[in-house]
Amino acid sequence: MSTVREVTYELLRELKLTEIFGNPGSTELPFLRDMPGDFKYFLGLHERSAAGIALGYAMGLGKAAFVNLHSVASVGNGLSAIIDAHYNHVPLVVTSGQQDRRQVPAEPFLVSRAVEVVKPYVKWACEPLRPEDVPAAIARGYYIAMQPPMGPVFISIPMDDWTHECEPTKIRNVSSGVCAEPSALDEVCHVLDSSQTPALVVGAQIEEDHAFQQVLALAEHLNADVFQEPIASRWTFPRRHKLFRGTLLPAQRPLAEQLADYDTVVVLGAPVFLYYSYVPGNPIRPGTKLFQITNSPADAAAALAGASIVGNLAAAAEYLLKHTQQHQRQTPASHNSPPQPNADAPITAAFLFSVLNRLMPSDAIIMEECPSSKGDLDRYLFLDQPQSFYSVRSGILGFGVPAAIGLQLAHPQRRVICPVGDGSIQYSIQALWTAVHYNVPVIFIALCNSDYSALKAFCDFTQVGRNVPGMELPGIDIAGIARGYGMKAVSVDRPEDLEPALKAAFAVQEPRLISVTIAGNTDKCMSMDQSVNPPKYR
Numbered sequence: 001m002s003t004v005r006e007v008t009y010e011l012l013r014e015l016k017l018t019e020i021f022g023n024p025g026s027t028e029l030p031f032l033r034d035m036p037g038d039f040k041y042f043l044g045l046h047e048r049s050a051a052g053i054a055l056g057y058a059m060g061l062g063k064a065a066f067v068n069l070h071s072v073a074s075v076g077n078g079l080s081a082i083i084d085a086h087y088n089h090v091p092l093v094v095t096s097g098q099q100d101r102r103q104v105p106a107e108p109f110l111v112s113r114a115v116e117v118v119k120p121y122v123k124w125a126c127e128p129l130r131p132e133d134v135p136a137a138i139a140r141g142y143y144i145a146m147q148p149p150m151g152p153v154f155i156s157i158p159m160d161d162w163t164h165e166c167e168p169t170k171i172r173n174v175s176s177g178v179c180a181e182p183s184a185l186d187e188v189c190h191v192l193d194s195s196q197t198p199a200l201v202v203g204a205q206i207e208e209d210h211a212f213q214q215v216l217a218l219a220e221h222l223n224a225d226v227f228q229e230p231i232a233s234r235w236t237f238p239r240r241h242k243l244f245r246g247t248l249l250p251a252q253r254p255l256a257e258q259l260a261d262y263d264t265v266v267v268l269g270a271p272v273f274l275y276y277s278y279v280p281g282n283p284i285r286p287g288t289k290l291f292q293i294t295n296s297p298a299d300a301a302a303a304l305a306g307a308s309i310v311g312n313l314a315a316a317a318e319y320l321l322k323h324t325q326q327h328q329r330q331t332p333a334s335h336n337s338p339p340q341p342n343a344d345a346p347i348t349a350a351f352l353f354s355v356l357n358r359l360m361p362s363d364a365i366i367m368e369e370c371p372s373s374k375g376d377l378d379r380y381l382f383l384d385q386p387q388s389f390y391s392v393r394s395g396i397l398g399f400g401v402p403a404a405i406g407l408q409l410a411h412p413q414r415r416v417i418c419p420v421g422d423g424s425i426q427y428s429i430q431a432l433w434t435a436v437h438y439n440v441p442v443i444f445i446a447l448c449n450s451d452y453s454a455l456k457a458f459c460d461f462t463q464v465g466r467n468v469p470g471m472e473l474p475g476i477d478i479a480g481i482a483r484g485y486g487m488k489a490v491s492v493d494r495p496e497d498l499e500p501a502l503k504a505a506f507a508v509q510e511p512r513l514i515s516v517t518i519a520g521n522t523d524k525c526m527s528m529d530q531s532v533n534p535p536k537y538r
């Protein structure tokens with residue numbers, strides 16, 4: 001008879017989980033030993049990076065990735081990546097070792113209570129009751145992870161389980177599509193047909209449900225203005241499209257003001273709404289009819305207003321397209337191009353992104369983690385293809401660098417570019433080593449303003465004041481750190497050196513880091529200024 005280990009590898013093979021992202025320890029060695037030749041192990045030097053690379057890979061492929069962490073030690077270190085997977089709806093099958101079952105009651109070194117630790121942020125967590133239940137638990141976890149909204153699951157596996165005998169685990173077809181109730185969608189159609197001024201809000205779930213083209217067709221059919229959800233973790237509408245009206249602000253009153261001119265708003269694949277600062281007000285102008293169509297029952301339940309409908313976004317958009325009348329109205333003004341930024345020294349984020357926009361391939365993928373430069377990135381980068389833009393949904397820094405590597409692994413034909421703050425890059429900097437070791441050709445652009453500008457902007461925005469410790473980051477040589485991990489890296493201080501550095505990076509298929517000294521910008525907080533009447537914490 002086969003062993004638990006053999007059955008598990010066969011199961012993983014059948015589930016096409018042959019890439020393993022991890023960081024090993026003693027409790028995982030009985031599993032990892034003699035790894036079959038058709039499997040590939042990606043080593044992350046810290047679990048935030050290992051699980052974060054898996055997260056990028058799973059986001060890129062839209063399908064589960066397999067993670068192997070070390071006992072509770074590394075589940076703790078990797079927890080923020082698991083939380084990111086929860087909020088970004090990323091299917092991860094996370095496993096970790098447990099001490100030998102025979103001595104767990106004695107609380108040995110490296111004993112794990114990881115199942116309890118991860119629980120609020122995974123869809124399912126278990127330590128199987130018997131060794132021979134391990135493969136079936138992994139299969140069950142996989143099916144759960146893939147059900148909408150997708151997300152992480154966790155299985156803790158005692159180290160002595162792998163050598164037990166076990167029956168094979170057959171994989172099954174487990175359908176995961178959930179369609180919205182037609183009668184609920186009919187109500188949306190009815191309201192849209194009588195609307196004079198409809199608007200759509202597009203969210204990340206459009207990409208989770210492969211609904212980009214269907215939503216685009218619906219927007220054109222309705223001739224509706226389209227807004228991206230606040231703090232977008234994906235861009236789900238072509239940026240240069242004449243119907244695109246930009247990104248919503250992440251606070252109640254200003255967001256409602258942006259939508260005040262519309263009699264009907266349909267939110268597709270996003271919460272209602274994702275806020276950052278508390279600026280009280282109506283979530284939507286009274287009188288505007290608000291609908292939300294979401295793949296997340298939790299988002300439907302948490303919405304502050306409107307009618308919520310749970311179901312697959314692609315199917316729902318197709319239904320609305322089929323059952324609504326075409327809207328005629330004067331062609332709206334086309335997208336305003338932002339002003340050409342000056343080649344100032346120090347370099348501004350606006351200039352950096354305008355140059356990058358000119359040089360990058362049209363199918364480039366941006367993995368953004370540059371908090372105070374988000375607004376400039378949003379204004380100056382134009383990407384029109386699906387699966388082109390990713391950002392963190394949870395607000396936990398450390399997402400960007402590993403996720404960029406995973407995305408690049410998932411999309412070897414496209415080039416992934418990771419603009420990352422000089423503060424943000426520190427939270428998972430050892431992932432640079434993984435990019436070098438496996439030659440994953442991400443271009444990292446470190447935006448070096450030597451401080452936590454986004455926090456300073458928040459201080460000003462909310463009148464906390466600037467007398468706060470821990471805001472400055474002097475004396476970090478990021479290009480030097482990258483070189484220490486074996487990555488080719490250059491530092492750019494002058495605007496005229498930016499274009500040659502970017503061109504050199506695009507010319508080679510290997511990872512590069514460009515460290516750019518940029519001017520700090522604390523004028524706005526998540527694109528908001530004092531005009532929105534922010535809260536005061538003073």
Ligand SMILES: Cc1ncc(C[n+]2csc(CCOP(=O)(O)OP(=O)(O)O)c2C)c(N)n1
Nearest residue numbers: 371372396397421422423424451452453454
């Ligand atoms: C893990 C984690 N720690 C701390 C923070 C708080 N935080 C939010 S923005 C920010 C500043 C990041 O600095 P940097 O990447 O240099 O970007 P900048 O603000 O300068 O644009 C910090 C520390 C966070 N969001 N996540």
